[in-house]
Amino acid sequence: MTTISNNEIARAIYLVSKDKSPTEQSLLYPKIIQFLARRHLLSKTSDILLKLGKIINSEEGRTIVVVKSAFRLGEKTKIELVQTLKKRYSSKEIVLDEKLDKNLLGGMRLEINDEVIDLSLKNKIGKLQEYLTRPI
C-alpha cells in the first residue's frame, strides 16, 4: 500500500477548500475531519495543519520572516527590510515575526523557512575568531 504523506493531505485539503464560499467551507470541514478519523490520521493533524499553513502562504505569495535582533528594530529599518526581502523572494507580502535575542549582541538574524541570513555581531565575531585561529 502506498502511504500518503502529510504534505499531500494538506495540499488536498487546500485544493478542495480553495474556491469555496464560507457556507460551503463550513459544510466541508466536518467531512475533512471524518476523512482524517477514518484514515486514523487525527494524531497527525498538528503536522498537517503546519504544512497547510505553509501551502497557503506560498500559494498566496506570503513569506514569513523570523527576525531576531538584540534591540528592537526602528520603523524605517523594517520598511527597508520588507522592501529588500520582497525583491529577493519575489513575494507579494512579507510578514515579519520579530523576536528579541540579547545573545546576538548587535545586528540581526533573518530566518526564512530553512534559509538563514546571519547579520548579527555574534556571527561576525565567531567568524573573526575562526579566521584568527586558523591553522597556518
Add this chain to the structure above:
Amino acid sequence: MSNNHIVEILKKEIDNFKSQIKVEKVGQVMEVFDGIAKVSGLSDIKSSEMVTFSNGETGVALNLEEDTVGVIILGDFSKIKEGDEVKATGKILEVPVSDSILGRVVNAIGIPIDGKGAIKTNKTYPIEKVAPGVITRLSVSEPVATGIKVIDAIIPVGRGQRELIIGDRQTGKTAIVIDTILNQKGQNMICVYVSIGQKDSKLRKLQARLEEGKSMGYTVIVSAGASEAAAMSYIAPYAGVSIAEYFMDQGKDVLIIYDDLSKHAVAYREISLLLRRPPGREAYPGDVFYLHSRLLERACRRNKEYGGGSITALPIVETQAGDVTAYIPTNVISITDGQIFLETDLFYKGIRPAVNVGLSVSRVGSNAQIKAMKKVAGTLKLDLAQYRELEAFAQFGSDLDDATKRQLERGKRAVEVLKQLQYAPVKIEHQVVTLYALTKGFMDDVPVEKIKEFEAGLIEYSEHNAKVFYKEIKETKMWTEKGEAELKKAIADFKNSFLTRT
C-alpha cells in the same frame, strides 16, 4: 615578543579579515541514533553533500526524503543533541590532498592521526567521482612487480589491473600486500593502503614494518579503525582512491589496497539498515554491488593524451570457511580482473604464500608479464598442473612408471621453489633465474629439502657468473642465446659444487 608587537600583528590580521555574509541553508536535528541523524529543513541539499553540526562535527547527507534528510555522522555522535542546528556546506564530501601526505597515516576524511602534525594543503578532491571513460583508457601492458614468485610467475598483475585477494582469516592476505608494498621501492610506484575496520594494533604493526623497510616514503595509509563509526569505514576506500587519483593526475602509477572490502560491505549494511533502506540477500542493501563496482572501476590505466598514470587495485575479501559463493565474494570476483585464492589447508601444510594455483587467475596480467618471465612461467604452469593431476597417485610410490615419477618429482620441487618467507620479496631477474633452473630440469637431482638452500646459493653465484644474462633481462626483458649459454654454464657449475659440498 613585546605586547605591542602582538597587538600590531593582531591589528594587521584583523585588517585583512573580510567577513562574508552569505545565505545559509540550515536544518534542525530531529533525532540522533547510532551514528545517524534525521534532520528537518535543508531543502535544497544534494546527495552526499557535506553538512556541519553546531558542535563542529561533519556529516554526509545520504537519504533525501520529503521532509527529512538522513545524515551519517563522521565522528562522535554522542555530542549531537536534538534541536541542534545543521548547516549545509554546498560541497560534496572531499578529502585534502597534497604531496606531503606521503608517509602519513590519515583517517577517512584526510585528517592525520599519526601525531606528526597537520598536513599543509590547499587542494581537495571529491571522494565520489565518476570513473575515467573508455576513451581515456589504455590496456594493461606494464607489470606490477610484487616480488612474490608465485604471483609474478603464474598470476601476474599489470598496472591498472584489479586483482582480488581472497581467502579465510589467517591465510596471509595482508602479508601478500605488505610484501608487495615493500617490493615497490624504486619501482616508481606510490602505494595507498586503506585499512577498513581493522584492529589498530594490526595497523600499528604494519606501519612499523613499512617504516622498517623504508617503504613509508612512497606510501599513504588511510585508516578507519574498528572503534570508529561505520560511516568512516564506508567512506575510507573512496577517500583512499581520491588520494590515489591525485597522484595519478600527476601521471604517476599508484597501487591501492583495500583491506578489506567484506568489512566495508558490513559497514555499509549497518548504515543502510539504520537508514531504513530495504535489506536484500544476507541483509545487504540492493546497491551493494554498485558500492564496490563504482569503487573498483576507478582503478584504470590512462593513455598519454589524458595525462597517463594508473591505479592498480588490490582489494581483499575475507571468506568464511572457504565459501566463495557468498554474496560479497561473488560480487567482487565478478568485478575484478582475476583473483588470488589463499587456502587454510595449504597454509598449514607449510606452503606459504598459501596460493591455490589452480583456482587463481589473472585475466589481463599475462599481457603485462616480461617476455623472459612468460617463457619460464609457461613451462612452470604445465609442470604444476600435471603435478596436481598426478598427486593422488603419489602414495603408490614404487608402482609408478618413470615418466610419472619424474613429473611428481618436478612438481614437488616447483612447489618448494614457489614457497617464500614473509617480508622477503624477490627481484624479478632472480625469479627468472630460479624458475629457469627449475623448468629446465637443473633442480631435478637436488633433494627436495635442499631446494631452498640451492636457490639462495644459485642466486648469489649466478649474480657473479652470469652477468650478461642479468644485463639482458634488465635492459631488454629477454635473454639471448649468449646470455642463456652463460647462465646454463653458471647453473651447471654451481650445481656440481653444491652437490659435492652437501
